[in-house]
Amino acid sequence: MTWFTDHFSDVLTLTGKHVYLAGVPLILGLIIAIPLGWLARRYKVLYAPLIVGTGLLYTIPSLALFILMPVFIGTRILDPLNVVVAMTIYTVALLVRTVADGLGAVPESVNQSATAMGFNRVRRLFTVELPLAVPVISAGLRVAAVSNVSIVSVAAIIGVPQLGSLFTDGFRRNFTDPIVVGIIACVLLAVMFDVVILAFTRLITPWQRVRRAV
Amino acid sequence: MNALLTWLTDGANWSGEDGIPHRILQHLEYSLVAVLIAAVIAIPLGLFIGHTGRGRFAVVNAAGAARAIPSLGLLFIAVLVLGPRLAGDAAFIVPCEIVLVVLAIPPILAGAYAGVEEVDPATRDAAKGMGMRGFEVLTQVELPCALPLIFSGLRSGTLQVVATATIAATAGLGGLGRFLIDGLSVRDFGQMAGGAVLVAVLALAVDVVFAVVQRYAVSRGLTGRFGRRRVAPALAPDPALQSTH
Numbered sequence: 001m002t003w004f005t006d007h008f009s010d011v012l013t014l015t016g017k018h019v020y021l022a023g024v025p026l027i028l029g030l031i032i033a034i035p036l037g038w039l040a041r042r043y044k045v046l047y048a049p050l051i052v053g054t055g056l057l058y059t060i061p062s063l064a065l066f067i068l069m070p071v072f073i074g075t076r077i078l079d080p081l082n083v084v085v086a087m088t089i090y091t092v093a094l095l096v097r098t099v100a101d102g103l104g105a106v107p108e109s110v111n112q113s114a115t116a117m118g119f120n121r122v123r124r125l126f127t128v129e130l131p132l133a134v135p136v137i138s139a140g141l142r143v144a145a146v147s148n149v150s151i152v153s154v155a156a157i158i159g160v161p162q163l164g165s166l167f168t169d170g171f172r173r174n175f176t177d178p179i180v181v182g183i184i185a186c187v188l189l190a191v192m193f194d195v196v197i198l199a200f201t202r203l204i205t206p207w208q209r210v211r212r213a214v
Numbered sequence: 215m216n217a218l219l220t221w222l223t224d225g226a227n228w229s230g231e232d233g234i235p236h237r238i239l240q241h242l243e244y245s246l247v248a249v250l251i252a253a254v255i256a257i258p259l260g261l262f263i264g265h266t267g268r269g270r271f272a273v274v275n276a277a278g279a280a281r282a283i284p285s286l287g288l289l290f291i292a293v294l295v296l297g298p299r300l301a302g303d304a305a306f307i308v309p310c311e312i313v314l315v316v317l318a319i320p321p322i323l324a325g326a327y328a329g330v331e332e333v334d335p336a337t338r339d340a341a342k343g344m345g346m347r348g349f350e351v352l353t354q355v356e357l358p359c360a361l362p363l364i365f366s367g368l369r370s371g372t373l374q375v376v377a378t379a380t381i382a383a384t385a386g387l388g389g390l391g392r393f394l395i396d397g398l399s400v401r402d403f404g405q406m407a408g409g410a411v412l413v414a415v416l417a418l419a420v421d422v423v424f425a426v427v428q429r430y431a432v433s434r435g436l437t438g439r440f441g442r443r444r445v446a447p448a449l450a451p452d453p454a455l456q457s458t459h
Contacts, residue, residue, distance in 0.1 A: 029334055057418045061377035063412035064396055071215055071407055099258070146281045155282040158398065166285055171290040171385070183287040190282035 003177035011166070015185055018162040021083050021155065022148040022193070028084075029091025030141065037099025038125065051097050058093035064153045065089065083155045090151065091144045098140025102133030125186065135208065138201040147191040150184055163189070217404030218411065227301065227408070232392065241389035244248050244307075244382075245375045248314035252371060256319045257364065260326025264360070273327050280320035285378045293385040306386035310379070317378055318371035322410050323365015329360025358433050365428040369421055376417045388452060390416065 004011065040050040069075060069082035106129050114128045130137075153164030166182030202209065221227060228234050263269045292309035294359055333356050341355040382392025393409025396402075431435075 045281045045450070056418060056421070059421050060414045061417055063377070063380050064413040064417075065389070067398075067406050067410040068405075068414070071218065075401070077406075093398055105434050137306055143281070144296060146278070150282060150284045150404055156286065156397070157381065164284065165288045167290050168384070171294065174294060176291060176294055179287050179290050183291070186281045186287065187279075202362050 003175075004181050006197075007178075007181075009184060011163075011181060014161060014163050014165055015078075015189065018149070018152060018164075018186075018189060021080065021087065021150045021160070021162050022145070022189075025084055025087035026141065026145055026148055026193075028088045029095055029144065032088070032097035033092050033099050034130070036096045038097060039101060040100040041103045046130070049099065054096045054195050057089055057167050062086065062090075063157060064150045065162075066155055068071060078159050080160050082158075083152065083160050087152060089146055091148065095137070095140050095143045097167065099133070100138055102136030102140075103129050105136055106132045107208050113188040115192070135203060138197055142194050144195050146190045149190040153182070153186060165192060217402075218447065220405030221327055221402075221408040222411065228406075229414055237390050237392060237414065238416060239414075240421075241376070241391075244311065244314065244387065244389055245378045245420075248311055248375045248379075249318055249368070249372050251311075251315045252318035252322055253368065253373075255315075256322035256325045256367075256371075260364075260367075261322045261330055261352060261357065261360070264327045264330025264346070265356060265454040267331075270327070270331075272321055276323040277320040280317065284318055285313070285374070286381055286384075288316070288344075289378065289382055289385055291366050294408045304383075305330065310385060311388045312377045314382070318375050321370040321374065322364075322367040325363045325365070326360065326369070329363030331365075332363065333359045336348040359436065361432045362428070362436060365424065365432070369424045369428075372420060372424065373417060376413075376420060 015029035036054070040047045064188065065086045066082055067077070069086055070077050070079075073081070073085060075081050110128060110132065112122065114124045119128065152162055152166060156164030156166075156168045163182050163185050166178040166185075170176060170182070176183055232305040241329035260273070263273055289310065292313045293306060296312070297305040306359065330352075337355060337359065339353060341351045346354065379387065379389050380394065383389060385394040390409055390413045393405050393412070397405030397409060399405075
């Protein structure tokens with residue numbers, strides 16, 4: 001415990017980096033997954049290739065993907081950008097299916113009403129379908145957030161500093177304190193991401209609260 | 215890119231104790247042992263929980279919590295704490311295998327549990343109406359109906375094991391992770407990238423094997439796989455059961 005109080009500011013710095021490396025890909029991944037999920041929904045022929053294809057991306061072990069990133073995007077091995085891009089790929093892999101399922105769960109009658117009211121396809125997507133799909137997408141985003149926080153720590157092996165550095169550091173010195181602190185910090189961070197996503201979902205879906213109250 | 219191809223095509227890397235074929239076999243062996251042990255524990259337990267509804271709360275939360283625990287940290291703790299109590303190679307292998315099993319259990323358990331729970335109540339009632347006992351309903355109706363989700367859980371757990379076994383090379387375990395870690399320590403990018411390609415291919419190959427087994431193991435009545443119709447979406451794992459790497 002003294003280790004933690006002595007190194008509090010270091011842990012805080014690493015936590016900040018961890019939030020960045022896990023959080024930015026979450027937002028980028030969502031932005032990329034929405035059009036892909038929409039395509040999978042809109043064109044039946046694209047559904048299977050998109051869902052299976054992104055599912056296969058998720059199969060690639062994280063350490064392998066981090067190491068291969070420089071081959072694909074021409075960065076140096078220690079560049080944190082490798083981690084951001086790799087994590088974005090994992091987030092997209094998890095979210096495309098969620099977005100497609102979420103859009104698919106919107107009742108057809110609602111879509112038809114929107115069309116009958118003169119909404120064009122783009123307006124219908126952004127003002128009717130996506131808002132109604134928020135609860136499903138948010139559930140997928142929570143899974144992605146928690147797994148991102150956990151996967152990012154692996155990047156410590158290739159020398160990208162974040163909370164995972166506490167694991168490699170503790171292991172190298174045969175010292176369990178930093179590892180335990182790192183694990184606890186990771187779990188707390190995952191819970192924090194979860195709470196933020198839940199709160200944001202509540203904020204943008206006021207009709208859900210009304211329904212529950214009635 | 216060139217270093218990668220040079221390393222992969224160098225015949226010297228394809229033979230001996232630290233050659234590619236031996237490392238692949240090692241990796242498969244560690245993974246297979248872990249998944250088998252985890253499945254033997256988790257599948258019966260998941261079926262029981264799904265069938266009786268007891269302990270439901272614990273399973274749902276365990277699967278979620280397990281996703282949040284970073285496997286690298288868990289691995290290092292296990293090796294540091296258990297390693298000194300064991301001799302020789304067992305000092306790395308046993309703690310690593312324990313962690314692999316622990317990480318594989320939650321997704322497999324969640325798959326088995328969710329599979330049984332999601333069986334149509336009408337189907338279950340019909341089985342009871344035909345005079346089946348509880349155990350018969352479980353083995354002859356619920357289990358076959360739960361197979362798609364059981365496979366989802368198994369694939370997710372296996373994926374996690376293959377990925378974590380790679381990371382376990384930092385803690386001294388053999389397998390393909392050795393190329394990534396040893397290459398990293400001597401700044402040999404060819405070896406690192408070559409190892410990474412092999413790990414990725416191995417993970418994909420294992421998942422494809424599971425997908426094929428699943429295709430033929432799951433009843434046609436469930437998949438609608440009659441004639442030449444394809445069931446490609448069944449190849450994609452369920453994100454809710456997804457574990458981390």
